[in-house]
Amino acid sequence: MQSVQQSLEFLATLAGEGPVAKLAAAFSAAGHELALVGGPVRDAFLGRPITDLDFTTDAHPDEILAIVTPISQAQWDVGRAFGTIAARIDGESVEITTYRSDEYDHTTRKPAVEFGDSLEGDLLRRDFTVNAMALRLPSLTLIDPSGGMEDLIAGVLRTPGTPEVSFGDDPLRMLRAIRFTAQLGFTVAVDTAVAITEMKDSIGIVSVERVNDELSKLLKTDAPRRGVELLVESGLAEIVLPEVPALQLESDEHHHHKDVYQHSLTVLEQAIDLEKSRGRLSSPDLVVRLAALLHDIGKPATKRNEPGGQVSFHHHDVVGAKLARKRLRALRFDNDTIAAVSRLIELHLRFFGYTDGAWTDSAVRRYVRDAGDQLERLHILTRADVTTRNRRKADQLAFAYDDLEARIATLAAQEEIDSVRPDLDGEQIMRILNLKPGREVGEARAFLLELRLDEGPLGEEEATRRLETWWHAGARGIASQSRDASAD
Template structure:
């Protein structure tokens, strides 16, 4: 966190650079207020990088457009109904919003937008005091009507109005509180925490798309575990991601197993650590993190108490894959994300058969073939799934996976394993067998693919001989 003096110096420098300085002069000349507001001001004090340039003004959307048009390379008014005009000026993107004093219908997902005339009133309607900070331009005056600076220094999340009013106005703010605990490392004050517990059910009126956005931002934060724990403890998870609290399985004195909920959080932590060390671009991977968090959600439905105090979860990988697909679809995730996450969950147990005995080259090829473009993510997920405290067991599993990756690399260098295909393509099959496009061609292709996986590259001549022998042995 920057010192107050350094933060104010940073903000002054930011305000002196285009496009902020250009806009400040233009709005001042037009007789309107302008202030840098919310996240950029907060992050300047926290020492975080400032990406979004959010501004607020007493000018109406029409007046904003009149001021901005001569200065902008491009502008858009997609948020005009909510008072927001976007523009690109000198290569930088800014959003400028008219002061608001929204009125919410308690049964509605959306506010009735009303424009305001006061910066202080606009700040008091925001979600948390640490986001209710503004820097007036061009005079560089810090405006803090709700004690946001004190909360920023203390690392506390508190609402400017009572949390009951704030969360009643917009229940999504409850998920934002959860996200900020992970993203900023803050704690929620007692009054706000009590309101989270009491009002969790109100989240049901929020659209799945908005919930999706907040959950994704939470998972993409540097350390999401803290936020997920609050999500579960407050009761919010029961409404937006009920599979996670369900992982806290009941234990009894005769049947013992590890805490699946805590195990899943640890797998998420370990997957993030491996993601940072193994992924080249360094960007947070939403697909991987979703798969790590959800990989065991099939366990509650498959839990069986066996003789001798053993607890089994047979086929929880397949059940979990289906449950993840259903939940992510309900949360309006895109089809590619849903398919990738559910496939990783389906495959996450496949490796553990490797430790029972050496896999054939065929089995290694199938592992790679089934993972496809998800192979690196599967490597990370499988390694992260080892949370045992038994050092010898953990080392044995780690060495076994090292061996598997080495064999994959060796086979890949020999066979172009990532793009495993039969030695003959569809057109060649049709020409050799005299077939038209249809089911028989697909069957022949699958026969050759199985040969490729079992025996490696055969070459066109040998593949043709095998194909003809296969076709002649089939019933007419």
């Protein structure tokens, strides 16, 4: 955190130039108040980059629009009913919102919007004290009615009023508190944490989309582990992401196994480190992080205590992929994210057979083919999944995966393995075998693809010879019988 003096000097510089200065002058000339509010003020004191410029004012939406139109290149209605107008000034997007003093009915998180008449009143209705500070413009006066600066210095999250009232007004604030612990590295005040646990069931009135948004923002922070832990400790995870607390498997004195929950959190941390260090994905990558957190959620359903004190989780990869697909659909993630995460979970154990014996080139090709466009993410997840404290074992697995990646690179250079296709396309297959479009063409293509994976590129002439041999050796009869059965 920067010193207060440094932060005030930075804010003064920010307010004295560009869009902030233009807005301050325009609102002052129109006889209205204006203040930079919330996240930008908080982040200035924390020395964090300021990515949004949010303002609040006593002017109403029509008045805001009239003031900003002459000094902006574009204006748009973000939510007139909620008092918010946005504009683009000198290339910067800004949002200006009328003071609010909302009333909540506690059956939904949508308030009956009421415009307020003071900056202090507007700040006191906000979620946390560290977000309830404002810089009044153009006077550069810091307004902090709830002690946000003291909490900022202490690294504590607390609500401006009682947490019961704040979370009762908007239960989404409970998830925001958890996200801010990870994003800002803060702790939650004791009374606030207690209120989250006691009021966790009220999260049910929050839309799934908003829950999704907060969970995604949490996972995309630089260090989400503490936030996930608080999500579980508070009981909120049992409602919004129950597969994660379920990873806290019970064990007895005779059957010992790795702590699956703590292992999953470590895999998440290691995946984030790899995502950043390898530099081949845009960071933060939500798919990698979801897959890392959820990769073992099939274990509770597949846990078996075996003779000799061993524990097994047979097929937990397949079960976990199905559970992840179901949960992510319930949380309304997009189809591409759901497909990618579930595929990574399904494949995350595949590599461990590599250490049992050398893979053939065919097995390497299949690994690449099955991963498809998720190959880099699979590299990250598989490497991150090694959390053993046995240094020798960890080194062996790392060396083995280095070898696998090297073989993939070699084969890719030789064969363009990332786009493996049969040596003959559908048109060629139909011409050679005198077929019309149908099942037989698909079966022939599958046969050629298996050859391609097993033996590498064959060339058109050899592929044609092998196709004709396969077809005349019995495939034609099988296809004919299948066609006749379908007709019956």
